[in-house]
Amino acid sequence: MAYDKNNIFFKIIHKEVPSEIIIEGKYFIVIKDIKPKASVHVLVIPKGEYTDYGDFIERASSEEIFDFNKGIQLAIEKLQLKKGGYRLISNCGDFGEQEVPHMHVHVLGNG
Numbered sequence: 700m701a702y703d704k705n706n707i708f709f710k711i712i713h714k715e716v717p718s719e720i721i722i723e724g725k726y727f728i729v730i731k732d733i734k735p736k737a738s739v740h741v742l743v744i745p746k747g748e749y750t751d752y753g754d755f756i757e758r759a760s761s762e763e764i765f766d767f768n769k770g771i772q773l774a775i776e777k778l779q780l781k782k783g784g785y786r787l788i789s790n791c792g793d794f795g796e797q798e799v800p801h802m803h804v805h806v807l808g809n810g
């Protein structure tokens with residue numbers, strides 16, 4: 700699947716659409732999910748144009764992949780999820796029922 704810039708996360712990354720940004724790094728942003736499924740529900744989104752997890756791992760640079768994963772850990776620390784535990788989810792393909800075709804990882808917890 701080719702990357703299509705006409706998606707909501709592309710617009711959020713480029714500040715064309717507002718969002719509640721929790722952390723912004725060189726290669727990623729962390730935003731609050733608009734329809735939270737837990738008391739803490741954020742999305743870690745790479746700034747680069749990748750459709751899903753596999754596309755990101757195959758095409759992103761080592762620096763982007765490292766920075767993105769550090770971003771997940773920074774979110775876990777900032778939202779104080781270490782003690783109570785958390786879920787990391789990346790939906791992909793038919794089974795995953797991915798809604799937004801720009802790579803992202805959900806972080807869910809009780810905070």
Ligand code: 5GP
Nearest residue numbers: 707718730731732733734790796797798799
């Ligand atoms: P997925 O693509 O992994 O199925 O889910 C996309 C997620 O993005 C959903 O949990 C949905 O609530 C969230 N989402 C969709 N549109 C927006 C938006 O405009 N702003 C924010 N902050 N989250 C959104």
